Amino acid sequence: MPEPVLSIEGLSIAFETLEGKYCALNGVDLHIKPTEIIGLVGESGCGKSSLALAVIGLLPVPPAKILSGSIMFKGDNLLKHTEEGIEKVRGTGISMIFQEPLTSLNPLFTVGDQITEAITVRLERENSAHTKTSAQAEGVAWLRKVGIPDPEGAFHRYPHELSGGMRQRIMIAMALSSSPTLMIADEPTSALDVTTQAQILKLTRKLVEEVKASVLFISHDLAVVAQIADRVAVMYTGMIVEEGSAIEIFQNPLHPYTQALLASFPGKESINEPLKVIPGQVPSLTRIPNGCPFHPRCSYAKDECRTERPRLKEVSGHGVACVLY
Amino acid sequence: MTQELLRLENVVKYFPAKGSFFYSETGTLKKGSLLQAVDGVTFTLEHNKTLGIVGESGCGKTTLARTILHLIRPTSGKIYFEDEDLTALSYGELAKIRPNMQMVFQDPYSSLDPRMRAKDIIAEPLKVVTKDRDFVSERVKEVIKQVGLEEGQLGRFPNEFSGGQRQRLGIARAIASKPRLVILDEPTSAVDASTQAQILNLLRQIQEQYKMSYLLISHNVDVVRHMSNRIAVMYLGKFVEIGPTEDIINIPRHPYTAALISSVPKPDPSARAEMVEIKGETPSPINPPAGCRYHPRCPFATELCSREEPNLDKVETSVVACHYPIKH
Numbered sequence: 001m002p003e004p005v006l007s008i009e010g011l012s013i014a015f016e017t018l019e020g021k022y023c024a025l026n027g028v029d030l031h032i033k034p035t036e037i038i039g040l041v042g043e044s045g046c047g048k049s050s051l052a053l054a055v056i057g058l059l060p061v062p063p064a065k066i067l068s069g070s071i072m073f074k075g076d077n078l079l080k081h082t083e084e085g086i087e088k089v090r091g092t093g094i095s096m097i098f099q100e101p102l103t104s105l106n107p108l109f110t111v112g113d114q115i116t117e118a119i120t121v122r123l124e125r126e127n128s129a130h131t132k133t134s135a136q137a138e139g140v141a142w143l144r145k146v147g148i149p150d151p152e153g154a155f156h157r158y159p160h161e162l163s164g165g166m167r168q169r170i171m172i173a174m175a176l177s178s179s180p181t182l183m184i185a186d187e188p189t190s191a192l193d194v195t196t197q198a199q200i201l202k203l204t205r206k207l208v209e210e211v212k213a214s215v216l217f218i219s220h221d222l223a224v225v226a227q228i229a230d231r232v233a234v235m236y237t238g239m240i241v242e243e244g245s246a247i248e249i250f251q252n253p254l255h256p257y258t259q260a261l262l263a264s265f266p267g268k269e270s271i272n273e274p275l276k277v278i279p280g281q282v283p284s285l286t287r288i289p290n291g292c293p294f295h296p297r298c299s300y301a302k303d304e305c306r307t308e309r310p311r312l313k314e315v316s317g318h319g320v321a322c323v324l325y
Numbered sequence: 326m327t328q329e330l331l332r333l334e335n336v337v338k339y340f341p342a343k344g345s346f347f348y349s350e351t352g353t354l355k356k357g358s359l360l361q362a363v364d365g366v367t368f369t370l371e372h373n374k375t376l377g378i379v380g381e382s383g384c385g386k387t388t389l390a391r392t393i394l395h396l397i398r399p400t401s402g403k404i405y406f407e408d409e410d411l412t413a414l415s416y417g418e419l420a421k422i423r424p425n426m427q428m429v430f431q432d433p434y435s436s437l438d439p440r441m442r443a444k445d446i447i448a449e450p451l452k453v454v455t456k457d458r459d460f461v462s463e464r465v466k467e468v469i470k471q472v473g474l475e476e477g478q479l480g481r482f483p484n485e486f487s488g489g490q491r492q493r494l495g496i497a498r499a500i501a502s503k504p505r506l507v508i509l510d511e512p513t514s515a516v517d518a519s520t521q522a523q524i525l526n527l528l529r530q531i532q533e534q535y536k537m538s539y540l541l542i543s544h545n546v547d548v549v550r551h552m553s554n555r556i557a558v559m560y561l562g563k564f565v566e567i568g569p570t571e572d573i574i575n576i577p578r579h580p581y582t583a584a585l586i587s588s589v590p591k592p593d594p595s596a597r598a599e600m601v602e603i604k605g606e607t608p609s610p611i612n613p614p615a616g617c618r619y620h621p622r623c624p625f626a627t628e629l630c631s632r633e634e635p636n637l638d639k640v641e642t643s644v645v646a647c648h649y650p651i652k653h
Contacts, residue, residue: 043517043518043519044517149605163606165606166606193381193382193544193607194381194544194546194585194588194589194590195381195584195585195588195602195603196381196606197588197590198587198588198590198601198602198603199602199603201590202602220517220518221518221590222518222592223589223590223591223592224590226590226591226592226593226594226596226597227590227591227594227596227597229594246594247594247595250592250593250594251593251595260519261518261519262592264518264519264521264522265518265547265592266521266522266525266547266548266550266551274526274529274530275522275525275526275551276522277522277523277526278519278522278523281487281489281490281519281520282517282519
């Protein structure tokens, strides 16, 4: 069993807001093994992005407050680091791509400047001999690798001159050119069309394998995660309610929330059949229900679900937090 | 009364594009600088049926919707609503027809006035129809229950509702005047997965109740499949294929339809290999490719495709614009 690259244990994070304490993460455990792609799925406001930002040290503290837990990256607790320490991890250790590539690229610099910067940082940290031209040549090579037509031309263009799909390819090139141990991808295809999404998913899988990075792939879309992840963690109200291999989660879901989410997916039933519905709405993170957070919407809820919060336990090869098991 | 509610004949909408200071919509002055958002769309929609329009962003779906409602006037072509040619009507005459055609918008945040209370939002389209205040307030109470909200919530402002509830409010506003046509423009793309099914079921249920026709515009093939009797596939301002839902999904005949359907991710990790990749990107609708607009990306394209634009021809149950429709 290889050592995990990233081990999150018992992580709880809250924000102080005017409406009260906003509990973004409530005791999250997550382990990522080398070269593994983990899909983290959940609906909006379930704490997915807070988790990503906490890992890469971009969570503003305050207003965020880390209540408990640890984030071990290669045996090193990231939460104990100072800002300077974290900065050394960013890029070459952990890199990140975001949902909207236009807001994460600098509009005032060319694509070439930005990718060369990422490569130069890596080369400096590795103490390898390099020149501006060699870094630039590597940048062009990366643009070619991510499938940008006319990479030499694109190198001198500004982000606004490229399409959404191309910009996301550039983000991927930047994130992977620093050869990170872990790449965090936060909804990287949600702003893209399905045909472009299919291209980006295939490309990500291929390149990640090539540079041997692990990936934390965050999405609200179960189907997208099914297409890319080796292992899947399902999140609800800042807690992981189910976790297992992609095949297990999609073909043998155990948690009522995962089951209901998969059942409400349109596409299989006939036109006159209503879709299966999860009643109610996702609770606000300021008012997480007592006991199992899903109990008010769960059709199997019993009395004990109202009082006792189930912990993740191992059931037939995957983890599930539910009293039914 | 005829079977059809809405008929479009060769509807065209061009916009002046960048760099064309002197332009005319028909392109007589500077043809090269027109954005051809909708370029010759023809279809009919029957009573109490749903036509789904799928296509990627920028293919002209939303422009088509706005043109049908005459929020913008078409450049050319005819739009018949209950056998009346909308393109020949003045704005005053259109106002009388408008209560019969409504729209539900994509974003339930920007499409509701934040300073209006729920009851005023729902009542607004009714005020065009009647001056009877008691009737309006009764109707508002009736409609809010039909969309699954409560009468007690009528005094609230939009920000006091969740995303799914806001979309219900948008639906209530659309059905208040008992329209015969509702255009749904990406009605669930801004709501969560667990709420999406609720909204889709609601839309189906009120369609039965009111006997309305829907024109459902979406990039989500699964949603369109669930809701529609027929599906039209749009690419760069044109319909490339129209047919019965199951045929479009299971036996697509246009290469673009086939590629689009196969790109839709399925919630099944064992289906990974099935995803077919389309090469390249959608070209700009300013100066679209000559001949078949899909030919630069099409694996089956020949010289004929780059020269001659295919017509929409009947192939068994569907209508397909392709020189070499896929045989099944």
